[in-house]
Amino acid sequence: MASFFIRTEVPExxxxxxxxxAVAFAHDDEARLVDALRENGDFNPELSLxxxxxxxxxxxxxxxxxxxxxxxxxVPAVALAPLVVHPDFQCMGIGRSLxxxxxxxxxxxxxxxxxxxxxxxxxxxxxxxxxxxxGIVAPFEVADDVFxxxxxxxxxxxxxxxxxxxxKAFEMVVGxxxxxxxxxxxxx
Numbered sequence: 001m002a003s004f005f006i007r008t009e010v011p012e013x014x015x016x017x018x019x020x021x022a023v024a025f026a027h028d029d030e031a032r033l034v035d036a037l038r039e040n041g042d043f044n045p046e047l048s049l050x051x052x053x054x055x056x057x058x059x060x061x062x063x064x065x066x067x068x069x070x071x072x073x074x075v076p077a078v079a080l081a082p083l084v085v086h087p088d089f090q091c092m093g094i095g096r097s098l099x100x101x102x103x104x105x106x107x108x109x110x111x112x113x114x115x116x117x118x119x120x121x122x123x124x125x126x127x128x129x130x131x132x133x134x135g136i137v138a139p140f141e142v143a144d145d146v147f148x149x150x151x152x153x154x155x156x157x158x159x160x161x162x163x164x165x166x167x168k169a170f171e172m173v174v175g176x177x178x179x180x181x182x183x184x185x186x187x188x
Contacts, residue, residue: 002053002054002058002089002092002094003053004051004052004053004058004059004089004094004097005051005052006049006050006051006052006097006098006101007049007050007052008045008046008048008049008050008105009045009048009049009050009060013050013057014035014038016050016056016057017031017034017048017050017057017060018031018034018035019031019057020057020058020059020060020084020085020086021034021060021082021084023086023087024084024085024086024087025082025084030081030082030084033081033082033169033170034048034060034062034082036169036172037062037064037167037169039169040167040168040169042064042065042167042168042169043062043064044063044064044065044109046105046109047062047063047064047078047102047105047106047109047111048060048061048062048063049061049062049098049101049102049105051085051089051094051097051098053089057086058085058086058088058089058094059083059084059085059086059089059094059095059098060082060083060084060098061080061082061083061084061098061099061102062080062081062082063078063079063080063081063102063105063106063111063114064078064079064081064166064167064169065077065078065111065167066078066079066115066164066165066166066167067164067165068113068115068136068160068161068162068163068164068165069162069163069164069165070161070162070163073162074162074165075113075160075162076111077111077112077113077114077115077164078106078111078113078114078115079114079115079116079117079164079166080099080102080114080115080116080118081116081117081170083095083098083099083118085098096126099126100126103126103150103152106152107152107153111152112151112152112153112156113149113150113151113152113156113157113160114128114149114150114152115131115136115147115148115149115150115164116128116147116148116149116150117138117142117146117147117148118146118148119146120145120146120148123148123150124148126150127150127151128148128149128150129148129149129150130144130145130147130148130149131147131148131149131164132144132147133149134149134157134160134161135160135161135162136149136160136161136162136163136164137162137163137164138163138164139163139164139165139166
């Protein structure tokens with residue numbers, strides 16, 4: 001098992017973050033998304049964490065700000081997008097560590113709700129459940145078990161419902177036809 005530590009990104013990490021996203025996903029959509037979020041100011045460096053082993057970036061997690069909007073309120077939250085671990089270092093607890101340290105960073109900054117479009121066999125072990133259970137909907141068509149939410153503190157989801165609004169970078173980079181999680185059709 002590789003020894004590693006987790007820290008916030010620094011500017012010198014940007015090329016390696018791009019590379020680990022492109023390699024792990026076998027395409028560059030997520031890498032371009034991270035770049036676009038950073039360039040558009042939809043990016044908090046305190047919520048961009050890297051896993052480092054022997055001076056090499058082997059994993060990355062980002063929590064861009066989103067809102068959950070209803071007629072009554074716009075509730076600030078974050079999305080977990082993306083989470084990546086280099087293929088040579090997967091199944092070693094690095095993803096779990098990035099999530100756990102990331103959740104702590106979110107709580108420290110004051111974010112208490114996290115949304116993810118992800119594998120229903122993976123994310124529930126970290127407290128995620130279908131967002132539809134809370135009346136939270138995606139701005140695109142997505143399977144109910146893939147669009148999930150997690151409350152980082154008790155009662156964070158009390159009274160929260162509405163449609164998630166992602167930063168524009170998600171539309172610009174991934175496109176309406178391939179939104180987070182390879183979504184194929186936007187909702188009107």
